[in-house]
Amino acid sequence: MRDVVEQLQRLGMSGYEAKAYVTLVGAGKPLNGYEVAKRSGVPRSTVYETLGKLVAKGAAYELRGSDDAIDYLPLPPRSLLERLRREFDDSIESLESSLPTIMAPPEAHLTHNLKDARALLTRAEDVVAGSHTDLFLSIWPQEMERLSSLTKLAVERGVDTSVMHFGPAPDPVGHLYEHRFPPPAVALEHLGYRLLVIVGDRRETLIGGFVDDSAWGVYTEDPAVVLMAAEYIRNDITMEIIADRIGHDSLREIWAGDPELKRLRAGHGRPAALLRAVGGPDLNQPLTY
Template identity: 25%
Template sequence: MLQPFGFTQYESKIYEALISINEPLDATGIVKRSGVPRSKVYEVLHRMSEKGMILESTVDKKRQYTALPIESTIEKLKADFEANVEHLRNIPTVETPSDDRVWTLKDDQSIQAVQREMIKEATDSIIISGWADDLRVHLPLLEEFERNGGEVEVHTIGELNTSITNVSVLVPNSMHEALERSRILIIDHQVMIFAGIEQNVWQAIQTESQPLVKFFKEFFYHDVALTEITKKYSDTILEDSNIRELLLKLRY
């Protein structure tokens, strides 16, 4: 019950045992209901008390315990979370010079979060490519950046309803069935992140290495060029099997 919020398994079991009964319990009752070993129960109860998750009382020289009510627990967990976030936000950071290291990152939510922060920190230009449903989450920031005078270039797989001026759209058809999902984001021609799916898991690399930034910038324009060629000469491409097979070996 409480493990997702950073509590131990024993702490979670004791809280669940106390909250699921409408009467206080002593240590013996808690051991029976929770399955926490007697050798550990007092230690865990002490920690829970220190964290403000249980109430204690002494009745007839016997220590009894009850759980903090659910709604109070929810409010406490929210307050603790917000306090921790504020603490994290206020940790002083030291500005470091750019370097050529390549950082790896996993988990789609983490990658999207890093992309949002990169977009927010842009000052001059943003180059971004990806599938339309992935790009939509960033549209408000991208559109605001362009309205404020920034340069935005977008390459999207699938239709994207946006006010951004410079958008290249590839509408997939049967010829593009093998297309793999990926994302490129380049900020101010200085830092980039490339993300793709490997073994059904999103993984990314992020770097300020200028050779890699230049490579992925050219990769972006390569995709744009292929899209425009496909649009303009689609009839020729579909009729010529050699050209079609060659293009299908390239990434859009």
């Protein structure tokens, strides 16, 4: 019951209104104000005012007896939910046209830090859910578990979705490529974090990292950063496609023997040290999903 009350509050009812409505629904018969107060915990001093507000909203109905006594019946839950859904959709449609008209031009491209896993993953959900044309993800299984359903919805609405997945994916979605070169364990050792990179519609990107029980991240709409993030994922995918075409053994031989590639790999492990030194995660911050 507590969960239902909280959800109704999120949809616009006050706490007393939600408690009174749930009580009416659970009674299965008309109740008077005294009975609602007794069963719901709404104070008797405010129960009739609360019931009056439910009636005004159309969430309850008055039943008047021959002696002018008033009982109350709830609007059936299915009808209430349909009504709330219509009202919510109408408000969203109205705001879609009205909010942009009052928005001031930004003085700079939006950028903000994300300092724990909850904020990081919630913002990641925003980027995935807000994509309309294309979506790029470089992601590990732990984070994909949280974002998989929204990514599937993006694919269903026609978003061209490319996923670089570190390790096998039990439920592939979109154009998914398994990161095998180098193996995920080697990539993790090199960087020190499970790196999460998401790019939506080539206009916004989220970059973050997870390690042990900590997380850090940044969201930005800066076009240069968005471009680099998209190219990072595209190049990773390109490497995997090439490895599949020429054979992973052949690519490993080139990777191990080419002097220029050795030079570029000379900083092995240094990225992890740099990230820790310049604002990586607060190691005392718990990682919560």
